[in-house]
Amino acid sequence: MKSFEYVRPTTVREAVAAASEPGSAYLAAGSNLLDLMKGGVVAPDRLVDITHLTGLDRIETLANGSVRIGALVRNAELAHDAHFASHFPAVAEALLSGATAQLRNAATVGGNLLQRTRCGYFYDAASACNKRVAGAGCDARGGDNRLHAVLGWSENCIATHPSDFCVPLVAFDTVVEVEGRAGKRDIPLDQLHCLPADAPERDTVLERGDMIVAIRLPAAADRFAPHSRYLKVRERTSYAFAVVSAAAALRLDAGRILEARVALGGVALKPWRAREAELLLAGNQADAALFHRAATAALVDAKPSGDNGFKIELARRIIVRALSLAASGTPARVAALPASAFASGVTHHV
Amino acid sequence: MSLTKTLVINGLKRTIVLDDPRVTLLDLLRERLDLPGTKKGCDRGQCGACTVLVNGRRINSCLTLAASLDNAEILTIEGVAQGEQLHPVQDAFIACDGLQCGYCTPGQIMSAIGLIQEAQAGDDAERVREGMSGNLCRCGAYQGITQAVLDAQKVMRASKQQEVV
Numbered sequence: 001m002k003s004f005e006y007v008r009p010t011t012v013r014e015a016v017a018a019a020s021e022p023g024s025a026y027l028a029a030g031s032n033l034l035d036l037m038k039g040g041v042v043a044p045d046r047l048v049d050i051t052h053l054t055g056l057d058r059i060e061t062l063a064n065g066s067v068r069i070g071a072l073v074r075n076a077e078l079a080h081d082a083h084f085a086s087h088f089p090a091v092a093e094a095l096l097s098g099a100t101a102q103l104r105n106a107a108t109v110g111g112n113l114l115q116r117t118r119c120g121y122f123y124d125a126a127s128a129c130n131k132r133v134a135g136a137g138c139d140a141r142g143g144d145n146r147l148h149a150v151l152g153w154s155e156n157c158i159a160t161h162p163s164d165f166c167v168p169l170v171a172f173d174t175v176v177e178v179e180g181r182a183g184k185r186d187i188p189l190d191q192l193h194c195l196p197a198d199a200p201e202r203d204t205v206l207e208r209g210d211m212i213v214a215i216r217l218p219a220a221a222d223r224f225a226p227h228s229r230y231l232k233v234r235e236r237t238s239y240a241f242a243v244v245s246a247a248a249a250l251r252l253d254a255g256r257i258l259e260a261r262v263a264l265g266g267v268a269l270k271p272w273r274a275r276e277a278e279l280l281l282a283g284n285q286a287d288a289a290l291f292h293r294a295a296t297a298a299l300v301d302a303k304p305s306g307d308n309g310f311k312i313e314l315a316r317r318i319i320v321r322a323l324s325l326a327a328s329g330t331p332a333r334v335a336a337l338p339a340s341a342f343a344s345g346v347t348h349h350v
Numbered sequence: 351m352s353l354t355k356t357l358v359i360n361g362l363k364r365t366i367v368l369d370d371p372r373v374t375l376l377d378l379l380r381e382r383l384d385l386p387g388t389k390k391g392c393d394r395g396q397c398g399a400c401t402v403l404v405n406g407r408r409i410n411s412c413l414t415l416a417a418s419l420d421n422a423e424i425l426t427i428e429g430v431a432q433g434e435q436l437h438p439v440q441d442a443f444i445a446c447d448g449l450q451c452g453y454c455t456p457g458q459i460m461s462a463i464g465l466i467q468e469a470q471a472g473d474d475a476e477r478v479r480e481g482m483s484g485n486l487c488r489c490g491a492y493q494g495i496t497q498a499v500l501d502a503q504k505v506m507r508a509s510k511q512q513e514v515v
């Protein structure tokens with residue numbers, strides 16, 4: 001690992017100033033950043049440690065009913081916050097399906113949003129990767145790409161965004177609060193991550209020095225609480241990234257869908273909101289045929305980027321299953337195996 | 351550049367001078383503080399061998415920068431027994447054959463202590479397995495490990511109740 005300067009600012013303003021210097025990176029828990037630094041994937045000159053800043057570790061309900069979560073709240077703390085989990089059960093389930101207890105105890109909200117792709121060629125400094133080195137090429141094309149993107153990819157990059165947390169968050173119109181050189185601004189989570197297009201080296205719309213200080217879930221989102229699920233298919237049931245995942249949430253009135261939210265994980269370089277599916281669902285009677293039509297609509301633009309055509313059919317089925325689970329109601333407690341299709345009580349086929 | 355910090359490690363306050371900001375908590379413990387009980391398996395957050403408690407919470411010490419810790423209370427495997435008297439989790443690992451080669455065991459035990467404190471799993475073996483999934487065991491002692499966690503939890507609950515009475 002290349003050596004670096006370690007700085008510990010005492011205010012957000014100081015942090016932004018320090019991180020605006022070229023070569024700087026924010027350090028939260030470091031569970032992704034240190035891993036990347038050990039592998040020589042990134043080599044910052046300066047780490048700006050934000051973990052000692054005060055006031056960024058709160059979960060609060062604002063006057064307008066929206067819920068604001070500080071960037072330094074730990075993933076485990078948020079998932080186990082009883083009030084939060086009862087209002088946003090799909091978010092809690094997504095968090096608990098990610099990584100391990102140790103990692104969730106450390107990982108922060110901001111770090112989870114900004115974790116880098118898990119593409120193996122991005123991690124291997126000896127491979128060609130446009131995301132790591134602009135214009136270098138992409139060894140994932142024609143390489144081991146079973147787990148790569150089926151939506152929103154380009155010839156230049158076929159990687160996916162690995163976060164579970166972001167999937168229900170994007171379904172619920174989460175807003176990201178950013179503080180940067182020009183002051184504060186809000187960015188809808190749906191617009192935070194960039195699709196690769198011609199510039200895969202760019203992960204997000206954030207500029208140098210921009211710091212995530214909090215995220216906000218709008219008040220309207222908790223009306224989905226009685227019918228909200230996250231479902232994640234992995235290579236093994238625990239401690240693995242999603243092959244494909246889905247968040248599904250419904251507002252139901254006597255079996256009729258008033259409003260629906262659907263998002264996919266593991267399919268694109270950003271958490272993927274499936275608005276076509278949502279439109280199809282709204283106003284209709286919740287049944288298996290409708291769920292199939294909605295899932296098909298969500299994937300009309302999907303195409304394999306390599307040996308991963310199976311992910312399209314898998315995503316379709318995961319949406320159907322997640323919608324069925326959401327329709328049958330949020331369980332009182334997250335299952336022993338969070339978000340697993342093998343969790344007790346969810347093994348039936350639709 | 352050197353950083354001076356105070357850490358409470360296994361109950362002892364220690365002043366530490368770091369001459370290199372790259373040192374992880376794991377390397378600090380093993381190579382600079384003569385506490386090699388915490389193991390290095392993967393050094394990348396993937397195996398759990400390096401699990402310790404920081405301020406009561408289990409974390410992977412290989413992905414924690416020592417420089418970022420200040421006045422933290424750190425508990426490692428060296429600090430869990432009371433003299434010759436083993437921690438109930440240690441006793442249970444022995445009684446249940448929760449190990450074979452023993453390399454993953456310090457991490458398993460620290461993780462189990464963290465899991466029991468978190469009080470999320472209860473007596474549900476499936477929740478214990480899921481809660482311990484961050485600790486890989488190359489020898490496959492999982493069955494014994496799960497039983498050890500369940501048994502230790504019972505013993506710890508009983509002795510807590512005795513204290514109250």
Ligand SMILES: Cc1cc2nc3c(=O)[nH]c(=O)nc-3n(C[C@H](O)[C@H](O)[C@H](O)COP(=O)(O)OP(=O)(O)OC[C@H]3O[C@@H](n4cnc5c(N)ncnc54)[C@H](O)[C@@H]3O)c2cc1C
Pocket residue numbers: 025026027028029030031032033034035050071097098099100103106107108109110111112113114115116162163164165210211212213239240241242394395396
């Ligand atoms: C073995 C393993 C398995 C995992 N499995 C999963 C999984 O199944 N699902 C899943 O979702 N995740 C998984 N993760 C990833 C984990 O969730 C992330 O590593 C974690 O969320 C990152 O948070 P952090 O606080 O450690 O961030 P850091 O590593 O400190 O930072 C990550 C990035 O974000 C930047 N950053 C951090 N905070 C801010 C901020 N406030 N403002 C601006 N920039 C910031 C940093 O500069 C860095 O680039 C896994 C990780 C490991 C190691």
Ligand code: SF4
Pocket residue numbers: 117119120121122128129130131132137138139140141156157158159200
């Ligand atoms: S898919 Fe993207 S991240 Fe992976 S090697 Fe290609 S350019 Fe790099």
Ligand code: FES
Pocket residue numbers: 389390391392393394395396397398399400401410411412413
């Ligand atoms: S050594 Fe830390 S998780 Fe493997």
Ligand code: FES
Pocket residue numbers: 448449450451452453454455486487488489490491
């Ligand atoms: S006892 Fe050998 S690795 Fe677990």
